[in-house]
Amino acid sequence: xxxxxxxxxxxxxxxIILKKIxxxxxxxxxxLATSCVPQPLDDGEEDKEKGPLEFTDxxxxxxxxxxxxxxxxxxxxxxxxxxDGRSIRDVFLTNNPTRELGNRTRSMHVxxxxxxxxxxxxxxxxxxxxxxxxxxxxxxxLKKPRFLLPVSPGIAWVSQWGADGFEGSIAVVDLAxxxxxxTIPVRPGPEEMxxxxxxVYVANSGGFLLDSVITKIxxxxxxxxxxxxxxLQPQSIEIDVNRALWVLTRGIQSFxxxxxxxxxxxxxxxxxxxxxxxxxxxxxxxxNAGDRLYYTMRGAVFAHPIAxxxxxxxxxxxxxxxTVAVDPRTDHIIGADARNFQVTGRIVIHSAAGEELEEHxxxxxxxxxxxx
Numbered sequence: 001x002x003x004x005x006x007x008x009x010x011x012x013x014x015x016i017i018l019k020k021i022x023x024x025x026x027x028x029x030x031x032l033a034t035s036c037v038p039q040p041l042d043d044g045e046e047d048k049e050k051g052p053l054e055f056t057d058x059x060x061x062x063x064x065x066x067x068x069x070x071x072x073x074x075x076x077x078x079x080x081x082x083x084d085g086r087s088i089r090d091v092f093l094t095n096n097p098t099r100e101l102g103n104r105t106r107s108m109h110v111x112x113x114x115x116x117x118x119x120x121x122x123x124x125x126x127x128x129x130x131x132x133x134x135x136x137x138x139x140x141x142l143k144k145p146r147f148l149l150p151v152s153p154g155i156a157w158v159s160q161w162g163a164d165g166f167e168g169s170i171a172v173v174d175l176a177x178x179x180x181x182x183t184i185p186v187r188p189g190p191e192e193m194x195x196x197x198x199x200v201y202v203a204n205s206g207g208f209l210l211d212s213v214i215t216k217i218x219x220x221x222x223x224x225x226x227x228x229x230x231x232l233q234p235q236s237i238e239i240d241v242n243r244a245l246w247v248l249t250r251g252i253q254s255f256x257x258x259x260x261x262x263x264x265x266x267x268x269x270x271x272x273x274x275x276x277x278x279x280x281x282x283x284x285x286x287x288n289a290g291d292r293l294y295y296t297m298r299g300a301v302f303a304h305p306i307a308x309x310x311x312x313x314x315x316x317x318x319x320x321x322x323t324v325a326v327d328p329r330t331d332h333i334i335g336a337d338a339r340n341f342q343v344t345g346r347i348v349i350h351s352a353a354g355e356e357l358e359e360h361x362x363x364x365x366x367x368x369x370x371x372x
Contacts, residue, residue, distance in 0.1 A: 053078065053086060055130055059327065059334065060091075060108055060115075060370040061347055063363030067104045067121065074105025074119055075363035079347065081330065087360045089344070092117070092126070095133035101126060108370040109148045111156070111175070115370075116148050118158070125158070127178060130372070141180040142171055144207075149193045150175070151200060151219050159190035165208035170200075172222065184222050187211045191235045194245070199225065201245060203234040214247055216269065226269055231262035235282060240265075240306050241290030244272070248284035248295055251277075263295070263304065263311065275304075275311040283323040287352065288331045294324055301335065317354050325369040332357065336366035 058080045065074035078091040088094055092101055102122020109116045114136070115128045125139040125148060144161035151157050158171040160183075170184040170193075189207030193200050198219055204211040214234055216226040231249035238246045244267045251261035261281040265273040281297040293304040300315035301324050317324075321335035322345075333350040345366045348359045 053080060053088060055091065055133055056372055057081065058085070058372060059347075060372060061336070061362045061366050062105055062108050062117070062368040062370070063345070064105055064365035064367040065101075065103070066342070066364055072103060073100040074103070075101060076105070076108065076117060077347075077360070077362040077366070079360050079362075081327075083358065085358070085360070087362075089361065090363060091133055092128070092135075096128075096135040099126075099135055105367075106145070107147045107368045109150070109156075110370060110372055111150045114175075116156075118145050118148055120144050120146060120161075137178060139173060139178045139180070143169075145171070146191055147193060148173075149195070149200065151195065157184075157193065157200060159193055159202060161189055161207040165189070168204060168207060170202065170217070184217060184224070186215045186217075186224070187213055187227070190215070192237050194237050194239055195219070196239060196243065196245065201237060203237045203247060205233045205235045205250075210252065212249070214245075228266065228269055228271075230264045230266075230271070231274075232259055233261070236284035236295075238284055238286040238293065239290070240286060240293075242267075242306075244306075246284060246286070246293060246306070248277070248281060250282055251279035253279050263293075265306075277311065283321075283325075285325050287326050288328055294326065294333060296321060296324060301333070317350060319348070321348075322365070323367060323369075325371075327371050329371065334369060336362075336369075338365045338367075341365055 058078055061077040063075040066072040075090040076092045077089055079087040102119025102124055104121040105119045107118045113130050115130050117126045123142050127136045142160055143163045146159045148156050148158050154175050156173045156175055160171055166188055168186045168188045168190045172181045174181050187204035188209045188211050189205035191203045191205050193202050200217045202215040204213055212232045213227045213229050217224050230247045232252050233250035234247050236248050244265050247264045249262045251259045258279050260279055261277045263275040263277050264271055278297050283296045285294050291306050295302055299320035301317035302312055303316040322338040323336045325334050331352045335348045338345045344361055346359050346361050349357045
């Protein structure tokens with residue numbers, strides 16, 4: 001090994017160690033913060049006089065839960081739409097009292113009347129019937145799963161980090177039998193996926209390593225067609241009204257060196273526009289018209305109209321939400337507030353103009369949404 005290769009190996013190894021140390025330090029900080037934040041009261045279900053909730057019309061909030069120990073579980077909150085909307089703090093446990101979701105619940109996807117709830121550290125997906133939230137069984141054989149995406153009749157793809165967090169792949173799942181048929185190896189840390197023109201685009205964050213590409217895979221052949229360099233730690237990806245892809249990368253900060261993130265537009269697999277954003281930017285989402293992007297950065301929510309030629313310097317919503325999303329039915333912007341990551345969190349619903357409309361108490365560490 002020559003001197004240059006040895007130096008590069010040292011650098012990569014140092015970055016891996018740093019990411020693990022940073023994660024452990026964050027757990028210590030969160031534990032210390034517990035005594036400083038009051039525990040919100042658990043008010044259970046709001047206003048039972050209106051009759052039973054309809055689980056097929058509302059907002060599902062995926063709560064990651066505490067993650068320090070393997071016996072700590074995530075939860076799922078259901079919130080009715082509307083000014084006087086009710087909620088059930090833990091809709092899964094309420095309807096399945098003898099079962100728990102897995103450790104570090106990450107995402108949810110609804111397909112053909114069934115809900116698929118993904119738990120990363122439990123290495124499984126829990127399946128429920130949406131109309132009554134009856135538990136139907138698990139999908140196992142996964143390795144740190146993140147997101148599920150139906151790609152063809154009866155088939156879904158699941159992005160997963162691998163048992164060690166270093167070996168990324170896409171699990172091909174038969175939804176009729178809830179079994180993993182095979183895997184497609186990709187780069188480390190695959191996260192969000194989108195479908196365009198018979199292909200799936202996968203954002204590869206690096207997992208416990210670092211990566212900087214999105215992978216293009218043909219759905220029918222499951223062949224990797226292309227790897228596109230977009231910047232360090234791509235995690236979220238959207239499609240705009242013109243069918244262009246937008247990718248947000250987080251960048252990295254280590255050993256006093258900060259590498260900014262990037263907001264990138266892709267057309268025909270080529271970068272057509274790119275903007276520099278702060279290190280740590282994340283949670284890219286888009287409005288219903290497909291012409292306005294939102295993302296979190298610097299403890300606030302920023303907006304970016306797709307036709308705009310420069311990045312916005314002023315924040316759109318001045319609050320440090322953990323994540324944000326847009327309700328496809330109302331165009332409302334939903335922010336998830338994890339408080340101190342140890343107590344029940346909340347979601348805040350904003351109008352498309354950014355005005356705060358209402359809030360609901362949810363579970364511990366709200367991290368993702370599904371709009372039904």
